[in-house]
Amino acid sequence: MKTYLYNDSIGSCELLDSMGSDLDIVNAARVSFNVEHVEISTKDEKLINYLYKNKHTSPFEHCVLKFRCVVPLFVARQHMRHRTWSYNEVSRRYTSEELEFYTPETFRPQHKSNRQASEDTDTNPIIRSTPGTNLTWTTKASDSVLKHTRKSVRLFNTLLESGVCREQARMVLPQNMYCKYIATTNLHNCLKFIHLRNKKDSQWEIRVLAQAMEATIKDLFPTTWKAHCAVMEGRTK
Amino acid sequence: MKTYLYNDSIGSCELLDSMGSDLDIVNAARVSFNVEHVEISTKDEKLINYLYKNKHTSPFEHCVLKFRCVVPLFVARQHMRHRTWSYNEVSRRYTSEELEFYTPETFRPQHKSNRQASEDTDTNPIIRSTPGTNLTWTTKASDSVLKHTRKSVRLFNTLLESGVCREQARMVLPQNMYCKYIATTNLHNCLKFIHLRNKKDSQWEIRVLAQAMEATIKDLFPTTWKAHCAVMEGRTK
Amino acid sequence: MKTYLYNDSIGSCELLDSMGSDLDIVNAARVSFNVEHVEISTKDEKLINYLYKNKHTSPFEHCVLKFRCVVPLFVARQHMRHRTWSYNEVSRRYTSEELEFYTPETFRPQHKSNRQASEDTDTNPIIRSTPGTNLTWTTKASDSVLKHTRKSVRLFNTLLESGVCREQARMVLPQNMYCKYIATTNLHNCLKFIHLRNKKDSQWEIRVLAQAMEATIKDLFPTTWKAHCAVMEGRTK
Amino acid sequence: MKTYLYNDSIGSCELLDSMGSDLDIVNAARVSFNVEHVEISTKDEKLINYLYKNKHTSPFEHCVLKFRCVVPLFVARQHMRHRTWSYNEVSRRYTSEELEFYTPETFRPQHKSNRQASEDTDTNPIIRSTPGTNLTWTTKASDSVLKHTRKSVRLFNTLLESGVCREQARMVLPQNMYCKYIATTNLHNCLKFIHLRNKKDSQWEIRVLAQAMEATIKDLFPTTWKAHCAVMEGRTK
Numbered sequence: 001m002k003t004y005l006y007n008d009s010i011g012s013c014e015l016l017d018s019m020g021s022d023l024d025i026v027n028a029a030r031v032s033f034n035v036e037h038v039e040i041s042t043k044d045e046k047l048i049n050y051l052y053k054n055k056h057t058s059p060f061e062h063c064v065l066k067f068r069c070v071v072p073l074f075v076a077r078q079h080m081r082h083r084t085w086s087y088n089e090v091s092r093r094y095t096s097e098e099l100e101f102y103t104p105e106t107f108r109p110q111h112k113s114n115r116q117a118s119e120d121t122d123t124n125p126i127i128r129s130t131p132g133t134n135l136t137w138t139t140k141a142s143d144s145v146l147k148h149t150r151k152s153v154r155l156f157n158t159l160l161e162s163g164v165c166r167e168q169a170r171m172v173l174p175q176n177m178y179c180k181y182i183a184t185t186n187l188h189n190c191l192k193f194i195h196l197r198n199k200k201d202s203q204w205e206i207r208v209l210a211q212a213m214e215a216t217i218k219d220l221f222p223t224t225w226k227a228h229c230a231v232m233e234g235r236t237k
Numbered sequence: 238m239k240t241y242l243y244n245d246s247i248g249s250c251e252l253l254d255s256m257g258s259d260l261d262i263v264n265a266a267r268v269s270f271n272v273e274h275v276e277i278s279t280k281d282e283k284l285i286n287y288l289y290k291n292k293h294t295s296p297f298e299h300c301v302l303k304f305r306c307v308v309p310l311f312v313a314r315q316h317m318r319h320r321t322w323s324y325n326e327v328s329r330r331y332t333s334e335e336l337e338f339y340t341p342e343t344f345r346p347q348h349k350s351n352r353q354a355s356e357d358t359d360t361n362p363i364i365r366s367t368p369g370t371n372l373t374w375t376t377k378a379s380d381s382v383l384k385h386t387r388k389s390v391r392l393f394n395t396l397l398e399s400g401v402c403r404e405q406a407r408m409v410l411p412q413n414m415y416c417k418y419i420a421t422t423n424l425h426n427c428l429k430f431i432h433l434r435n436k437k438d439s440q441w442e443i444r445v446l447a448q449a450m451e452a453t454i455k456d457l458f459p460t461t462w463k464a465h466c467a468v469m470e471g472r473t474k
Numbered sequence: 475m476k477t478y479l480y481n482d483s484i485g486s487c488e489l490l491d492s493m494g495s496d497l498d499i500v501n502a503a504r505v506s507f508n509v510e511h512v513e514i515s516t517k518d519e520k521l522i523n524y525l526y527k528n529k530h531t532s533p534f535e536h537c538v539l540k541f542r543c544v545v546p547l548f549v550a551r552q553h554m555r556h557r558t559w560s561y562n563e564v565s566r567r568y569t570s571e572e573l574e575f576y577t578p579e580t581f582r583p584q585h586k587s588n589r590q591a592s593e594d595t596d597t598n599p600i601i602r603s604t605p606g607t608n609l610t611w612t613t614k615a616s617d618s619v620l621k622h623t624r625k626s627v628r629l630f631n632t633l634l635e636s637g638v639c640r641e642q643a644r645m646v647l648p649q650n651m652y653c654k655y656i657a658t659t660n661l662h663n664c665l666k667f668i669h670l671r672n673k674k675d676s677q678w679e680i681r682v683l684a685q686a687m688e689a690t691i692k693d694l695f696p697t698t699w700k701a702h703c704a705v706m707e708g709r710t711k
Numbered sequence: 712m713k714t715y716l717y718n719d720s721i722g723s724c725e726l727l728d729s730m731g732s733d734l735d736i737v738n739a740a741r742v743s744f745n746v747e748h749v750e751i752s753t754k755d756e757k758l759i760n761y762l763y764k765n766k767h768t769s770p771f772e773h774c775v776l777k778f779r780c781v782v783p784l785f786v787a788r789q790h791m792r793h794r795t796w797s798y799n800e801v802s803r804r805y806t807s808e809e810l811e812f813y814t815p816e817t818f819r820p821q822h823k824s825n826r827q828a829s830e831d832t833d834t835n836p837i838i839r840s841t842p843g844t845n846l847t848w849t850t851k852a853s854d855s856v857l858k859h860t861r862k863s864v865r866l867f868n869t870l871l872e873s874g875v876c877r878e879q880a881r882m883v884l885p886q887n888m889y890c891k892y893i894a895t896t897n898l899h900n901c902l903k904f905i906h907l908r909n910k911k912d913s914q915w916e917i918r919v920l921a922q923a924m925e926a927t928i929k930d931l932f933p934t935t936w937k938a939h940c941a942v943m944e945g946r947t948k
Binding site: 017018019020024028029031058059061062064066068086087088089090180181182184186 | 257266303324327419421423
């Protein structure tokens, strides 16, 4: 199983455990037809396609995926808006250790027309590989963010040393702080997450998380993954 | 893994698949403390006890159980009120085959004071083993229910032969009809179901379903099961 | 507010209470844009259309509908598979009074190709208005169902008089028994229910329930209803 | 209806809308007993007490509360872990206006034994009213946090002026940033939130949010509120 890494080698999405296979989806669907298969056939592949395309979602709910995610706080917040997942997160009320921050080397410019987006998230998904059109400010921006992050951590430590409780001191930490958590959901809701978060108008930092999960599904549920791709590409004849 | 059978050898609750162990619960809980264990220790057992007793439920959500249930319709209806489970059921709109019915040999009398219950569901959990205080009516009742069930099936078949659609014809089938479905949930919600449905004032027919699930948890998650028993018995010092 | 009645004047779906309006949807959506309106404008209508079409569902979750439903058991079972609703139902463990049954005067024939459907559910949504192609068996079928229902109730009462507990005696009642319950959900999930259950391949008896809810939404949330119709008709330019 | 304000006069929790009353809970519960009341009686009060104490939660799900919350980011994150609520939040991808930050004048010391808590959250719920045992560092801490917040906002604005997209620039903003959102849930899940978040070991900043909601419930559902208090105080005879 591949572990996905963010471009700074810190952020990641790793499969910890899973339950079920494409065959289990077919058998769950066929419980309503009172039949059970032991090996996947061309007919089964067609059934999975039919179920996915027509939003008969319940058979996909009997398969489960469990991930360990390390993502910037603003990504964790978007992820945790998905209410069908189960989460357990490192609490910053409890520990002040192993603090890590997302400090990209380049930045994306504000989108010209879409108030809510940045440019090029689709054609240049990996930022590091794009030198940027405006290297000067990029370097400065990168330096400023790094310096600011370091200052924030210093203030955090000073507050702790002064006796301020962790649960309050953490308020000075910036939102590029990495959050580490375990996230479990069923295959249907994982695909729904991917569908909503691996979109052109989603922020790149959450798209890479969705893409890591999609790669896992490709490995574990290849037939379902094909059905999903067909729907995404509008090739659903 | 034990498969539970109703006393008529038809109804059953069978584990199809599962994900996770007691150790995974501990590791999910400790993600907030930034530590991970590879083997369960006495300290881990105490942690599971503490989590269960204090309703820190999220670590139990990363373990999953998948069952095949065959239960009378009135039990299936109570089960499916639990909205955190995933269900796939044999559709009686689609097939008229393999119809089976729950026809107990003995019956429980109406409870003297509790309008909503029957007598002795606790002391005599297996009805068949109790001859009943009033054998005469019991036999008659049993016969009447059996005859009525047969007549209902005959009418159902006559309607189908006359050309009536299955989705309407099924309305004449009585509520002792067995429902067959796959049901998946996480460990937290499975324990919640057991807690609510293996109670003194629950109907015996759903208590046996809850007890079958409890037996499965005892096998798969022995430490969690002990914590659960301690809470149920009020022995939670 | 209209109360919908089944063609036998017993089944019904009645709005009991509601919260919110089209304007509240707009304001919930605009909280992300930090603006609030007091009167609905053409721009707001466009926004509702845009949100609905693009599945930005959260703003529709702050509006709520509460219904009293009286539907045949097999319809109640399909309804209660929707896990985002809240339900409270008359318990047949508790009371044996006010038993009512769905006994249609005509029936639909089995669909020629779709194993799971009946003919004509779309062109003849109200069965009573169609004389049926085969009046002879229809009358007989109708009579048989009515007689069977009466016999079932008689057996039920005999069992109760013999001392059998209500929770077991109810198993002889047929599935055309009416269920009475309160059902509450938010506007998003109500529209999802309508979308899934007012389809050509849904059973007529649940389609009329979905249509009753749709009529209520037309009254209470006219702009949302228009957006919903546009999506249903594929007119979503 | 009271609007709650944090001690810095910025944070708040305001009731926007609601549905239902104590009487509606009683009627929802009694649908299972086939009776309906029009005025609340002593018997009804006893029923609400019984339902609440015995966790018959479904009747409380037909009442709804809708709030506008303005809370520090670390409180919003804890709130949004509650997956039965509906949320709509001001997006910092979309707007960089009206940024506000929680900058308390005094701080709580780290708890001596509980790694996850601060001292005195219970006896001194309103921080401002406690001069603090160590005024010197408190003032300095307060100043440092304020200065750090201002610097963070300046860097944020510089990044925006340099052309960095909002969705990335926001990562330098500290976690005392106020989040503004609409949050809707039913009465059962609101009480569950209060039960879990107005505890001794909860962080003061979320306890005041839970307390604001509790005050609203006291006004709108006085009988339910009394039942809730009885359970909280263990006075549930």
